[in-house]
Amino acid sequence: MRRRRMIxxxxxxxxxxxxxxxxxxxxxxxxxxxxxxxxxxxxxSDKRRMLCLTDRPxxxxxxxxxxxxxxxxNDRFYVRYHLTGVPMSVYDMxxxxxxxxxxxxxxxxxxRLSDLLxxxxxxxxxxxxxxGNRRGFVDPHVAGxxxxxxxxxxxxxxxxxxxxxxxxxxxxxxxxxxxxxxxDKPAVEGTPLFRRSIPMEKALDGDTIVAIAMNNAPLPVxxxxxxxxxxxxxxxxxxxxxxxxxEVTSIPLTNYWMETAYRVPAGMFPxxxxxxxxxTETTVPVTELVVNSLIADPLEGGEVDRxxxxxxxxxxxxxxxxxxxxxxxxxxxxxxxxxxxRPLAPYAYRRFILATGAMRPGTYRLMCRxxxxxxxxxxxxxxxxxxxxxxxxxxAISVVAA
Amino acid sequence: MLAVFGGVVGCGAMAADAPVPLRPGAGGExxxxxxxxxxxxxxxxxxxxxxTADAWRAEVTKMREAFGAxxxxxxxxxxxxxxxxNYSVAGKP
Numbered sequence: 001m002r003r004r005r006m007i008x009x010x011x012x013x014x015x016x017x018x019x020x021x022x023x024x025x026x027x028x029x030x031x032x033x034x035x036x037x038x039x040x041x042x043x044x045s046d047k048r049r050m051l052c053l054t055d056r057p058x059x060x061x062x063x064x065x066x067x068x069x070x071x072x073x074n075d076r077f078y079v080r081y082h083l084t085g086v087p088m089s090v091y092d093m094x095x096x097x098x099x100x101x102x103x104x105x106x107x108x109x110x111x112r113l114s115d116l117l118x119x120x121x122x123x124x125x126x127x128x129x130x131x132g133n134r135r136g137f138v139d140p141h142v143a144g145x146x147x148x149x150x151x152x153x154x155x156x157x158x159x160x161x162x163x164x165x166x167x168x169x170x171x172x173x174x175x176x177x178x179x180x181x182x183x184d185k186p187a188v189e190g191t192p193l194f195r196r197s198i199p200m201e202k203a204l205d206g207d208t209i210v211a212i213a214m215n216n217a218p219l220p221v222x223x224x225x226x227x228x229x230x231x232x233x234x235x236x237x238x239x240x241x242x243x244x245x246x247e248v249t250s251i252p253l254t255n256y257w258m259e260t261a262y263r264v265p266a267g268m269f270p271x272x273x274x275x276x277x278x279x280t281e282t283t284v285p286v287t288e289l290v291v292n293s294l295i296a297d298p299l300e301g302g303e304v305d306r307x308x309x310x311x312x313x314x315x316x317x318x319x320x321x322x323x324x325x326x327x328x329x330x331x332x333x334x335x336x337x338x339x340x341x342r343p344l345a346p347y348a349y350r351r352f353i354l355a356t357g358a359m360r361p362g363t364y365r366l367m368c369r370x371x372x373x374x375x376x377x378x379x380x381x382x383x384x385x386x387x388x389x390x391x392x393x394x395x396a397i398s399v400v401a402a
Numbered sequence: 403m404l405a406v407f408g409g410v411v412g413c414g415a416m417a418a419d420a421p422v423p424l425r426p427g428a429g430g431e432x433x434x435x436x437x438x439x440x441x442x443x444x445x446x447x448x449x450x451x452x453x454t455a456d457a458w459r460a461e462v463t464k465m466r467e468a469f470g471a472x473x474x475x476x477x478x479x480x481x482x483x484x485x486x487x488n489y490s491v492a493g494k495p
Contacts, residue, residue, distance in 0.1 A: 187440040
């Protein structure tokens with residue numbers, strides 16, 4: 001059975017807040033000084049008003065005000081590349097095809113976009129979040145692209161399930177991993193190609209799809225046109241963009257990106273379904289998202305109405321769903337429950353809102369913290385790890401009531 | 403930059419804005435020449451100033467060993483000294 005979720009018009013009634021939220025203009029103060037020297041707002045490629053972290057390779061964060069909506073528009077969706085050889089327009093993808101080979105398939109195949117279009121498709125509303133999201137706020141700072149909290153977005157992804165695509169190549173029982181490759185290329189020969197793998201169990205999950213549409217439109221070039229893998233509940237590094245190459249194999253993928261990058265200390269972040277073939281005694285790959293939330297309105301440093309204002313934002317997790325969002329107006333001393341919008345889908349943002357009521361004039365430190373259906377609540381203290389991953393400590397933003 | 407084409411689809415090395423100028427100083431020219439090849443040298447500025455001199459040494463070693471940067475030993479040494487002097491936490495005002 002194919003699941004099709006109703007997504008159109010989601011949340012229109014209760015959360016029909018003002019359509020035009022203020023655009024954030026601030027560069028967050030917690031970023032390293034040097035980062036604050038390089039980042040700036042720009043309109044890159046087919047996007048508008050993004051926070052540019054680096055332009056070569058393209059790394060653009062979504063401004064926080066965009067997360068007043070449960071679905072992130074394509075032209076505001078974050079961009080993340082490691083390598084500089086990236087397509088600059090959809091025309092660079094002319095002649096695109098997807099090969100499926102490997103020692104664990106019986107019949108290697110090559111597919112064109114039209115083949116994917118002909119297959120039955122699945123629709124998944126899911127958050128794509130960079131593993132390094134919020135790295136720039138981690139204290140003490142660690143090396144890497146210094147992401148704000150805008151290294152993420154939530155979209156309606158549509159395309160055939162990966163398991164249906166793999167079926168064409170007849171997967172053998174000994175299959176262990178699906179190795180992924182995209183079209184982006186290193187600037188010099190010695191740099192390892194950006195290749196990642198996922199375990200068979202996740203590959204065969206019906207929600208893991210080869211997306212050929214994003215929010216009912218072709219994928220923007222820098223979000224993976226014409227096809228990207230969607231791995232709901234897992235960090236963005238597995239969501240291979242411009243997916244050109246799949247190998248189904250009986251052995252684990254070994255390369256820099258799997259063995260050295262994107263890893264966390266074993267046991268630090270519990271997961272539901274461990275990626276066993278990539279685990280070692282000391283480290284495991286970053287996979288499932290941790291529960292998290294953010295305030296998108298009001299904005300840091302904003303002035304709010306002391307007769308009462310709304311605090312709005314989104315919460316998300318690895319796919320169990322959000323059960324509760326609490327808000328603090330006093331930097332985390334006391335908490336009260338926010339009102340939750342109806343859940344749209346397991347892997348989607350869930351919106352929250354809290355009307356403050358009248359307040360004394362002054363400065364307030366607003367925070368939010370989410371709890372998932374499985375009882376996982378955002379961490380109180382950062383679990384320090386070398387890559388600066390999974391920072392879900394509630395973050396305070398200051399506003400002035402006048 | 404030269405375009406890098408290959409495979410069925412074309413992905414050109416991209417034109418981009420000029421990076422934030424690196425601070426003047428001994429070794430700065432070597433850093434500019436070598437640390438703009440695979441990414442903008444904004445990666446250096448972005449990662450300042452919180453790394454120690456040793457952490458910068460490790461970064462340059464990583465660029466050579468993990469990512470295949472063709473930088474000889476002497477040049478690497480000069481770049482590390484430059485990064486330690488200009489972009490490490492010790493050099494923070």
